Amino acid sequence: RRELYVKVLNGKKLLNTLSLLKIFFDNITDAIYFKDVKGHFVLINRAKAEDMGISSPQAAVGKTDFDFYSREFAEQAYMDEQRIVKTGKPIRKVEKVIYKDGRVRWGSVVKIPVMDDKGNITGIAGISTDVTKLKEVEEKLRESEERFRVMFEATRDGLVVVDSTGEIVYWNPAAESIFGYTMNEAYGRKIYSLIIPEKKLEHMKGMLKDFFKEKWNIKWRKKIIGCRKDGTLVPLEISHSKFQFKEKDYVLVIVRDVTEREKFLERIKREADNAKRYLDVAEVIIVSLDKNGKTTLINRKACEILGYKPEEIKGKEWFENFIPEKCREKMRNIFNVLIYGDAQRFKYYKGSVLTRNGEERIIEWYNTILKDNEGNVIGTLSSGLDVTEREKYELKLRDLAYRLNGLKPGGIFIYQSHEKCFKAFADLTFHRVPGLCMLRKDPEEVIEKYGIKPESIRIIASKPLKGYPPLDTLQKVSLAISEFQKENIMGVVLLDGLEYLTSISGFDGVFRFIQEKHLDFIESRSLLLMPFNPETLQPHEKALLLSEIEGLK
Known part of the structure; x- marks a missing residue:
């Protein structure tokens, strides 16, 4: 009687255990399934049924992965399971699950062999955990890392990261260009001994040590003289920012070669102090946009210029919120060309931004496109310089040049x-007025005598001359002027060879050309200068010509 009681008790315990296992099997959120050695489902839980899109686990019995998933996924799953049947070894992997309707999810799966009492493999057991959200987080992290990598490599400033001992651990391509050392040559060397002249070494050593001792991250900007690999000295502007990575202190050193700026400052040193201030610092702003033109990254300098906090800019449509209405369509078209067309065409361009208080600032932009691992364009990354004050100053210089020459735009x-x-x-072109010089004479003589830039010269002739493409008809001359005016406001065109054009097109043709272009030059505030003696014309021709010009010099 006691033995019977124990058997009954053990049977109840077994039933309770089986009941608990069934509750666990039916309610766990992970997909659990059993298959025979040929891949047919024998048993699945509710989570697996939901994943397969069927109402009852019983509906899966006797079917295979080919009935529920894409052929690509089903074939891979079958090969994995046959490997288990042959080797008896379990498989653990993260797999891309593709459904017949094209949906995709990621699963962390473990598959093990099922054996009978004699150790023979009779099937496969598997459990799969949905890790799609984790994969999405990993992808966003990768995109963020890619943006910052491209930003570091695309910026025109040298970016150098040093540890607390002053050793270089990162050295971007711009730093290579400034100093002449490659990343491999610079890595692990002391920054002050590599790029600082010997007489300034001790000073820079002490400055770096003091910087790491500071409790707070004190940022500053200084001008120094650096030393290149070939021993030449270069004027630099540097700034520091301290940060921590994996509990270690580092300093990001931003280096800017200011050689050209220093030369420019020397040329205008007679100007007022306010004209110099905006040239002393030309800080870079960074903006990243996605394919829809929404802001995904904005740096401190950009926020300063626009007058917004970062959180007020991120996620906003860039052109609708931060570009003046008058040039919004043009800037959006440039963006579309970068995203969908020729990225090199607008690698550099100049445009305006609209600040919070309604002010327009002129920015020189350097642009690059961002791509994902598959080479698809996902957005743009742009660095820019605020040249508003420089533009105002250059406009004053142009006005002065006009007055000195007795001209007006x-x-x-x-x-x-x-x-x-x-x-x-x-x-005029020396004072940065855009120029187009159309010649009927030797271009080398003009370049040497007047200092005119070769790239601004076109030749009016029936065949090429010394590598310069010819303009052999009045129509081509007109087209060249139109293209120049489209790209340059308030430019100056010198049209030599009016006698030649008259000989091939007649006075009437030349006069109609001047009439057509007259309004274009007035509207664009451009100048057309023509060396020509009107006395060579007939009286009525001279009168007509002089009626269409602003002045005879």
């Missing part, structure tokens, strides 16, 4: 003296 002027005409053009 907008219109046509004829010079009876070739010498004076070329000197006026050279003086």
Whole structure:
């Protein structure tokens, strides 16, 4: 009787255990399944049934992965399971699950062999955990890392990271360009002994040590003289920022080669102090946009210029919120060309931004596109310089050059003296007025005598001359001027060879050309300068010509 009681008691315990296991099996959120050696489902839990899109676990019995998933996924799963049947070894992996309707999820799966009492493999047991959200987080982290990597490598400033001993641990391509050392040459060397002249070494050592001793992250900007690999000295502007990574202190050193800026400052040193201040610092702003034009990354300098906090900018549509309405469509078109067309065409361009208080700031942009691992464009990364004050100053210089030459923007002027005409053009372009010089003479002579830039020269002739492409018809001359005016506001065009154009197109053709272009030059505030003696014309032709110009010099 006691033995019977024990058997009954043990049977109840077994039933309770089985009941608990069934509750666990039916309610666990992980997908659990059993298959025979040919891949047919024998038993699945509710979570697996939901994953397969069926109402009852019983509906899966006798079916295979090919009935519920894509052929690609089902074939891979079958090969994995046959490997288990042959080797008896379990498999643990993260797999990409693709359904017949194209849906995708990621699962962390463990598959083990099922054996009978004699150790023969009779099937496969598997459990799969959905890790799709984890994979999405990993992908976002990778994209963030990629943005910062591209930002570090694309910026025109040298970026150097040093540890607390002063050893270099990162050295971007711009730093290589500034100092002449490659990353391999710079890595592990002391920053002050590598790029600082010997007489300044001790000073820089002490400065770096003091910087690491500071409790707070004190940021500062200084001008120093650096030393290149070839021993030449270079004026630099540097700034420091301390940060921690894996509980170690590091300093990010931002280095800017200010050689060209120093030369420019020297040329205008007679100007007022307020004109110098905006040239002393040309800080870089960084903006990243996704394919829809929404802001995904914005740095401190950009926030300062726009007058917004970072959280007020991130996620906002860039063109609708931060670009003036008058140039919004143009800037959006440039962005679309970068994303969907020729990324090199607008690698550099100049445009305006709209600040919080309604002010427009002019920015010189350097742009690059961002791509994912598959080479698909996912957005843009742009660095820019605020050149608003420089533009204002250059406009003053241009106005001064106009006044000194007795000219005003907008219109046509004829010079009876070739010498004076070329000197006026050279003086205006020297003061940064965009110029187009269309010649009927030796370009090398003009370059040497007047200092006119070769890239601004076109030749009016029937065949190429010394590598310069020819403009052999009045129509081509007109088209070249139109293209120049499209890209340059308040430019100056010197049109030599009016006699030649008259000989091939007749006075009537040349006069119609001047009439058509007259309004274009007035509207664009551009100048057309023509060295020509009107006395060579018939009286009525001279009268017509002079009626269409602003002045005879």
